[in-house]
Amino acid sequence: MEVCCCSTSSSVLAGAARGGARRLAAAAPPRWGAAGFGARAVVLAHPLPLPRPRQAAAAAGPGPRRARRGVVRALFERFTERAVKAVVLSQREARGLGEPAVAPRHLFLGLVAEDRSSGGYLSSGISIERAREACRGIGSKDADAPAAPQAGSGLDTDVPFSATAKQVFEVAVVLSKNMGSSFISPEHLAIALFTLDDPTTNNLLRSLGADPSQLSSVAVDRLQAELAKDGRDPAGAPSFKVPEKAPAAAGRSAFSQSLTKKKEKGALDQFCLDLTTQASGGFIDPIIGREEEIERVVQIICRRTKNNPILLGEAGVGKTAIAEGLALRIANGDVPIYLVAKRILSLDVGLLIAGAKERGELESRVTSIIREVREAGDVILFIDEVHNLIGTGTVGKGKGSGLDTGNLLKPALARGELQCIAATTLDEHRMHFEKDKALARRFQPVLVAEPSQEVAVKILLGLRENYETYHKCKFTLEAINAAVHLSARYIPDRQLPDKAIDLIDEAGSRARMESFNRKKEGQSSILLKSPDEYWQEIRAAQAMHEVVLSNKAKYSANANNQESGSSDVEVPYEDNSGSTSTSSLSADEPIVVGREEIARVASLWSGIPVQQLTADDKKLLVGLDDELRKRVIGQDDAVVAISRAVKRSRVGLNDPDRPIATLLFCGPTGVGKTELTKALAASYFGSESAMLRLDMSEYMERHTVSKLIGSPPGYIGYGEIGTLTEAVRRKPFTVVLLDEIEKAHPDIFNILLQIFEDGHLTDSQGRRVSFKNTLIVMTSNVGSTSISKGRRSIGFLKEDTESSSYVAMKSLVMEELKAFFRPELLNRIDEMVVFRPLEKTQVCFFYVLLRGSLLRICKPSFDDINHL
Numbered sequence: 001m002e003v004c005c006c007s008t009s010s011s012v013l014a015g016a017a018r019g020g021a022r023r024l025a026a027a028a029p030p031r032w033g034a035a036g037f038g039a040r041a042v043v044l045a046h047p048l049p050l051p052r053p054r055q056a057a058a059a060a061g062p063g064p065r066r067a068r069r070g071v072v073r074a075l076f077e078r079f080t081e082r083a084v085k086a087v088v089l090s091q092r093e094a095r096g097l098g099e100p101a102v103a104p105r106h107l108f109l110g111l112v113a114e115d116r117s118s119g120g121y122l123s124s125g126i127s128i129e130r131a132r133e134a135c136r137g138i139g140s141k142d143a144d145a146p147a148a149p150q151a152g153s154g155l156d157t158d159v160p161f162s163a164t165a166k167q168v169f170e171v172a173v174v175l176s177k178n179m180g181s182s183f184i185s186p187e188h189l190a191i192a193l194f195t196l197d198d199p200t201t202n203n204l205l206r207s208l209g210a211d212p213s214q215l216s217s218v219a220v221d222r223l224q225a226e227l228a229k230d231g232r233d234p235a236g237a238p239s240f241k242v243p244e245k246a247p248a249a250a251g252r253s254a255f256s257q258s259l260t261k262k263k264e265k266g267a268l269d270q271f272c273l274d275l276t277t278q279a280s281g282g283f284i285d286p287i288i289g290r291e292e293e294i295e296r297v298v299q300i301i302c303r304r305t306k307n308n309p310i311l312l313g314e315a316g317v318g319k320t321a322i323a324e325g326l327a328l329r330i331a332n333g334d335v336p337i338y339l340v341a342k343r344i345l346s347l348d349v350g351l352l353i354a355g356a357k358e359r360g361e362l363e364s365r366v367t368s369i370i371r372e373v374r375e376a377g378d379v380i381l382f383i384d385e386v387h388n389l390i391g392t393g394t395v396g397k398g399k400g401s402g403l404d405t406g407n408l409l410k411p412a413l414a415r416g417e418l419q420c421i422a423a424t425t426l427d428e429h430r431m432h433f434e435k436d437k438a439l440a441r442r443f444q445p446v447l448v449a450e451p452s453q454e455v456a457v458k459i460l461l462g463l464r465e466n467y468e469t470y471h472k473c474k475f476t477l478e479a480i481n482a483a484v485h486l487s488a489r490y491i492p493d494r495q496l497p498d499k500a501i502d503l504i505d506e507a508g509s510r511a512r513m514e515s516f517n518r519k520k521e522g523q524s525s526i527l528l529k530s531p532d533e534y535w536q537e538i539r540a541a542q543a544m545h546e547v548v549l550s551n552k553a554k555y556s557a558n559a560n561n562q563e564s565g566s567s568d569v570e571v572p573y574e575d576n577s578g579s580t581s582t583s584s585l586s587a588d589e590p591i592v593v594g595r596e597e598i599a600r601v602a603s604l605w606s607g608i609p610v611q612q613l614t615a616d617d618k619k620l621l622v623g624l625d626d627e628l629r630k631r632v633i634g635q636d637d638a639v640v641a642i643s644r645a646v647k648r649s650r651v652g653l654n655d656p657d658r659p660i661a662t663l664l665f666c667g668p669t670g671v672g673k674t675e676l677t678k679a680l681a682a683s684y685f686g687s688e689s690a691m692l693r694l695d696m697s698e699y700m701e702r703h704t705v706s707k708l709i710g711s712p713p714g715y716i717g718y719g720e721i722g723t724l725t726e727a728v729r730r731k732p733f734t735v736v737l738l739d740e741i742e743k744a745h746p747d748i749f750n751i752l753l754q755i756f757e758d759g760h761l762t763d764s765q766g767r768r769v770s771f772k773n774t775l776i777v778m779t780s781n782v783g784s785t786s787i788s789k790g791r792r793s794i795g796f797l798k799e800d801t802e803s804s805s806y807v808a809m810k811s812l813v814m815e816e817l818k819a820f821f822r823p824e825l826l827n828r829i830d831e832m833v834v835f836r837p838l839e840k841t842q843v844c845f846f847y848v849l850l851r852g853s854l855l856r857i858c859k860p861s862f863d864d865i866n867h868l
Contacts, residue, residue, distance in 0.1 A: 078176070079184050086114040086186045091159040097135065101162045104193055104201045105135055111186050111193070122190065122218040124210050134207045138200060168192045179223060187219040267368040268379070271352045272345035275327035275382065287325030288462040289455040290318060293448055294325045297421065300444045301380065302338050308413055310386070310422040312429055313448030316498030319423040322448065323382045326421075344421070346382045349389050366408050374417045381420035387428035390439070406432075406439050413442040427766075456484045456496040460504060471508030473591035479504065482595040486602040486610055489656055492760070492770040493729075504593070507601045511593045608733040608773050609650070621647050624683060631679040632672040633845050638665060638833045642680055645775060645830070658759045660775040662828065664741075666813050667835030668784035677737045677777045685735065692727050693737040696744035705747045710764030718764065725763040732773045741778040742820060749825050756828035782820050783813030783834070810834045 090110025171192035194212035356362035412418035599611035645661030681691035711717035
């Protein structure tokens with residue numbers, strides 16, 4: 001796509017330099033009056049302008065010059081480099097022919113000179129030499145041309161434009177807007193030139209044997225190709241026909257007026273989509289489970305006043321689907337007589353706001369839509385995400401800027417001239433509508449709640465056929481149920497049915513992609529087979545064919561001569577050859593998406609393993625106890641407790657509304673409480689970094705509580721993430737280690753109570769973070785004094801310490817725990833494990849483990865020393 005030239009500090013656009021560089025430069029003031037094109041006329045300057053005499057600059061006057069520069073800049077800032085070059089070349093051609101002004105024929109010469117394609121100008125075979133020769137033969141002057149510049153005034157491009165040439169620029173601007181282009185290229189100038197009925201240009205084209213309509217068609221094709229190259233769909237651009245000739249001497253051309261009139265007339269067509277037409281054409285999916293909400297919307301619409309419903313609900317619950325469901329009912333005639341002739345038009349708010357850079361332009365668009373809705377009389381406007389429209393049109397909170405678009409809607413809504421269905425979220429409604437009581441009272445709220453899982457299953461069953469047709473696969477009933485159940489359990493930050501629909505959509509896409517890869521691998525494997533393997537498959541196929549024939553013969557003999565059935569019976573056989581027939585990879589074989597495919601996508605989204613256990617998973621879970629005992633010695637009770645919780649969660653037997661497990665590890669320091677949690681993270685979650693560790697000694701003060709969930713509004717640090725909530729929100733399947741929990745401030749326990757009981761926590765941003773897939777482990781040194789009984793044994797008891805058994809020691813620790821922690825906290829803990837004191841033999845085993853680890857760490861250093 002060509003680059004648009006924009007003016008900087010100068011009022012005119014620079015011409016093209018011979019070396020290809022282009023820039024903007026100041027130019028001499030125009031040499032014509034305000035008639036015709038007036039202040040819009042420009043003079044294109046040479047890239048290296050000569051300094052103007054001071055007398056001329058003073059004579060121009062500061063006021064008119066600034067005005068002309070502002071208008072010129074607004075007109076020519078959308079011209080591409082090629083368009084600027086063509087205009088500059090036309091001025092040079094006019095100067096070379098001794099003409100006093102640039103006429104349309106000179107613009108034609110500039111366009112031909114700019115087009116350097118091998119096929120001539122617009123593939124017509126016209127070269128610049130032929131065009132110049134023909135132009136010299138015509139050589140008549142325009143009556144509307146300004147006086148010729150004085151000799152020695154000097155620049156090749158210092159040539160004014162005739163009134164007809166100015167009209168070409170004007171039509172080109174209107175053409176580019178009508179064709180959906182954001183720039184003005186030489187093709188736009190060419191179409192405008194061929195549209196105007198200029199006798200001299202017509203004679204020039206006739207002498208060259210060129211057809212203006214054919215040249216215009218080629219120019220249109222080039223413009224559409226440029227749009228496609230730029231990533232825009234030419235089919236989505238406004239339709240365009242090469243117009244018929246319009247009189248050139250009509251001031252502002254009738255063609256320009258017709259284009260502007262057509263554009264002004266189609267505000268609804270430009271910014272809205274007809275949902276009723278979409279529903280009649282079958283482009284809207286069926287709406288299931290929202291009959292009550294649709295009936296409520298119909299009831300509000302049929303009111304005499306204040307008949308504007310606003311749909312309120314969280315993102316993804318189906319607010320837009322309710323408007324589409326009403327459009328389906330209107331298309332099917334299943335509505336009251338008042339709504340039979342109505343149309344529902346969906347307003348594209350983004351498209352409405354886009355490009356409205358001038359003050360008042362957005363307001364003009366809104367008022368045009370209101371006027372067209374009032375004139376049509378059968379339009380119900382659907383404004384999705386209406387909060388994006390309320391408040392737009394103002395800058396700096398309404399100080400010295402345009403009018404708020406919400407205020408533009410109020411009179412039309414109050415008088416009943418505008419009937420609309422709005423949709424927004426509860427939070428946005430509170431922020432924008434509840435503050436403006438005058439606007440809020442004109443809308444009747446309709447709450448759209450998240451559907452239940454049973455209703456969500458019905459919705460997916462209604463949509464199943466459409467998704468099966470698109471993905472060319474089959475969704476089983478188990479897949480539909482799994483999509484709803486797994487999304488509700490493992491994707492808590494989104495709403496049904498949106499997240500369940502997305503699950504089956506991506507599962508269908510994944511299954512289709514895997515099927516394509518399997519077929520591609522099968523085709524590649526066929527090409528890689530040796531001749532001997534081919535012969536083996538041929539012999540196996542012949543043997544199977546003989547078995548089938550013999551079985552059919554036996555069946556036909558026992559079927560009492562039922563000839564009609566003997567030839568159509570398929571006899572099952574068992575393939576013992578161990579090879580897979582290529583027919584099993586037939587392209588017609590349907591792709592079946594079941595529960596496992598849905599579970600894989602859910603695991604991919606949430607990071608939680610919810611698919612069925614594979615052989616590797618079973619092997620890992622069975623050997624999890626032994627793997628943990630390799631790193632933690634002598635703590636069988638703790639190992640069994642933590643591995644049992646993981647296994648229970650993996651097979652889906654844990655409480656879905658609470659964390660996987662909440663464990664409290666008690667015991668003296670050095671017995672392996674933290675090490676056991678690290679071992680679990682390394683063995684089951686892949687690495688120790690998968691564990692979220694919070695040292696509760698950092699949360700001893702009251703104000704540090706906000707670090708876990710984020711600071712509230714009005715406090716320093718508001719907007720920053722919470723240490724606990726953000727980590728779990730990003731990685732919900734993890735181990736949370738609250739180390740030395742007894743050192744935390746008592747207010748921390750209030751937060752933990754909600755996590756242990758409800759399985760979720762709300763951060764300072766109002767987001768609910770789910771802890772239902774976390775395993776929470778707390779470590780504490782409470783009771784270590786009772787265990788050591790005053791001795792200075794660090795982490796273990798001496799062999800002669802037999803005065804207290806493990807049961808007695810555990811009871812002492814429990815008493816201290818009850819005295820230190822609140823009962824409501826202890827009651828919500830699934831299991832409290834008291835670690836046993838270490839014996840000397842166990843300490844020796846730890847010594848061996850740590851010694852091996854130390855040697856592995858020091859080995860690179862020893863190798864470096866040996867090389868010295």
